[in-house]
Amino acid sequence: MPLSKEDNDLLCRVENGAPMGEMIRQHYWLPAVPSCKLEADGAPVRVRLLGTNLVAFRATDGSVGVLDEQCSHRKASLALAINADNGLRCIYHGWKFNVRGEVVDAPNHTGNQEQFCKHVRVNRYTTVDRGGIVWVWLGKGDTPPPFPDLPFMDLPQSQRSVTSVEIPTxxxxxxxASMDSSHVGVLHESTTQMTAGGGNQRLLMTKALAPKLEFEERPYGYRYAALRPLAxxxxxxxxxxxxxxxxxxxCPPDANSPTTVFFSTPVDDVTHRAWFVHFNPNRELGMTIMSASPDVWNFPPLPPGEPKDNWGQNRDLMKRGHKTGFPQHLGTEDFAMFLSQGPLYDRSDEQLCSADGAVIRVRQLLIKAAREFMEGKAPTQAHHPELDYRKIxxxxxxxxxxxDWRTLADA
Incomplete structure (x- = not known):
């Protein structure tokens, strides 16, 4: 059943006090930047989350901080700041901020520096550097929500790779898309053939395009099986x-291959950052199409063209057998679909089918969480008493x- 326009707005919008954005801000940790992007005493990195402009930096001692981009004094950008001596110093008037967001020096103020700095109003954000990602909690209060202790978090760096890219949708x-199983055998058929290898089980997805879906609710959300009949x-x-x-x-393409975690975090209403964590819990990752990324802050690549030329789709390549004309990466194929849907598409005019059950459940869980928040409640899946990310x-x-597919999943 398609969403009403009101529910579509509730689901998608995150800026200017929108309930979904405020729910996420208070009850979830957000990935800010790949850890390797931040060098001790290096340049701050601009980050935009939920419509808020921020900067992330690594201090002299290796600790990380996320601050509002505009200096508390006269609103100059701290992306221009000097990063030294365990803090960012604004180059306009010299105010200095530590990783906790506190003002520790205001050299242009006469009088008691300590008392003055203590009373400057600042937003203080809690940060964690784990799993190759710097995470930030943007909520209010002293007690952050449960950290998403996903299976890749404490693996050695050699067993995971982290990349991300900003997409204007x-x-x-x-x-x-991450929960849309039926698109894989269609949109990614050629990419699967190019990357899967001759005996890889992922190739079986191209043989049965209409999987039967079975679901099981879990404390963190849900798991589901896409079942494809074979001979x-x-x-x-x-x-x-x-x-x-x-x-x-x-799931990995076979028992010894890497698993992938896809997640798309809201930059603002019409922009998101797609994250890809590729990891192998059993051995070193080695060289993969993800770990060989040339730029962890801008990978996989966006489609190479503009809307007027179908986002750079290569029709000559399609004549030679490629199914989509976007050979750059599996992610590029997905991004082309997002761009073609528009910056924020209207779900009230969809015509869904049996393959869309997992997508429908994503929407239901998100809207439920936003409504619980609007009622003054903690979202169920954010604070479930049996929540254990490590078991996923x-x-x-x-x-x-x-x-029963559960015997496979629970082995």
Whole structure:
């Protein structure tokens, strides 16, 4: 069933006090920047989240901070600041901020420096540097929400890669795609053939384009199996997880291959940042199409063209057998779809089908959380008493027809 325009706005909009944005701000940690982008005493990095302009930096001692971009004094950009001696110093008048957001020096003020600095109004944001990502909590109060202790968080750096890229569309379009199993065998058919290898089970997705979906509610969101019938009374089962508010944990193509976590975080109403964490819990990751990224802050690549030339779609390549004309990366194919939907598309005019069950559940969980927040309640999936991110597992494999996919997932 398509959404009403009112529910579509509730689902998608995050700026200017929108309930969804305020719910996320208070009850979830947001990824700000890949850890490797921040060098001790290096240049601050601009970050925009939920319509708020911020800067992230690594201090002399290696600790990380996220501050409002505009200096509390005269609103000059702290992206221009000097990063030295464990703080950012604004180059306009010399005010200095530590990683906690506190003003520690205001050299142009006469009188008691300590008392003056203590009373400057600042927003103080809590940060954590884990899993190759600098995370920030933008909420109010002294007690952050549970940290998303996902399976890649404490792996050695050699067993994971982190990349991200900014896309000029609303964040929900990216979140929905991470749970849309039926598009994989169509949109990504050529990319799968190019990257999967001859014996890789992902190739089975191109054989049965209409999977049967079965769901199981979980404290963090839900998991579901996409079941594709094969010959000889067998079924290819892919069990993936949706973790509120935006994580799609996708099963590896085979038991020894890396798992991928896709998540799309809201920059503002019409922009999001797509994140890709590629990790192998069993061994070093080695060189993959993700770990070989040339730029962790701008990868995978956006489509190479403009709307007037179909975002750079290569029709000559399609004549030679490529299904989409976007050979750059699997993510590029997804980004082309998001761009073609528009900056924030109207879900009130959709015509959905049986394959869209997982997408519908994403919307339902997000809207439920926003409404709970509007009622003054803590969102259920953000503070569930049985919430344990470490137990989340996505897995795929071939099972006998009629067998319970949960035996595969819980092995």
């Amino acid at each position: 609303n964040w929900v379009q990216g979140v929905e 000889d009374e067998q079924v290819y089962a892919r069990v993936n997880n949706f973790v509120m508010p935006w994580y799609g944990i996708i 597992k996505s897995v795929g494999g071939v099972i006998p027809a009629g067998a």
